[in-house]
Amino acid sequence: TQLLEQSPQFLSIQEGENLTVYCNSSSVFSSLQWYRQEPGEGPVLLVTVVTGGEVKKLKRLTFQFGDARKDSSLHITAAQPGDTGLYLCAGDSSNDYKLSFGAGTTVTVRA
């Protein structure tokens, strides 16, 4: 199993501030997914990045895949209370059907 480390573990910010969540590994992934999970619900897929150096934007969320495809970041601009949740990254090795999940970053945006 390939280990994905997420940092920070917890993040609490004021509405309107920016934040960045990191996902790092020593392993190379063919693709990487980001999910957001709200309490009592399942994770919801936000984005998939597949190319080294790729940047994807989803409204105020910007996702970047590292050049070496070992790490990724999620940046939220002008965070809103609706962005509150557990953010999970998951790496995909092209050889099988399994995802390796990070432990997650709990983001709280205060109004």
Place this chain on the structure above:
Amino acid sequence: ETGVTQTPRHLVMGMTNKKSLKCEQHLGHNAMYWYKQSAKKPLELMFVYSLEERVENNSVPSRFSPECPNSSHLFLHLHTLQPEDSALYLCASSQVHDISVGNEQFFGPGTRLTVL
């Protein structure tokens, strides 16, 4: 129904009970998964079915028994569970071997299981 559905959403059971969790995916995917999510732990993969064949049993105790009768349905049969089995059980599906999207997994809402 759309996406991935799970029933029941909440389940409380005694250690001697037998119960089953049900998952149904409406996405036409060819693989389904059971995960366990405990507080402060990463998602733990329990079982994987690809094309209705179990391809992964991640050292899960025999008191958990999966069943995949077809590509749209997945069950998790529970018997003589322990209190430490209390967790959120998540079902997911994906279309494996579609390299254009990687292994994007779509999750159900989960079943919150409490074992007394």
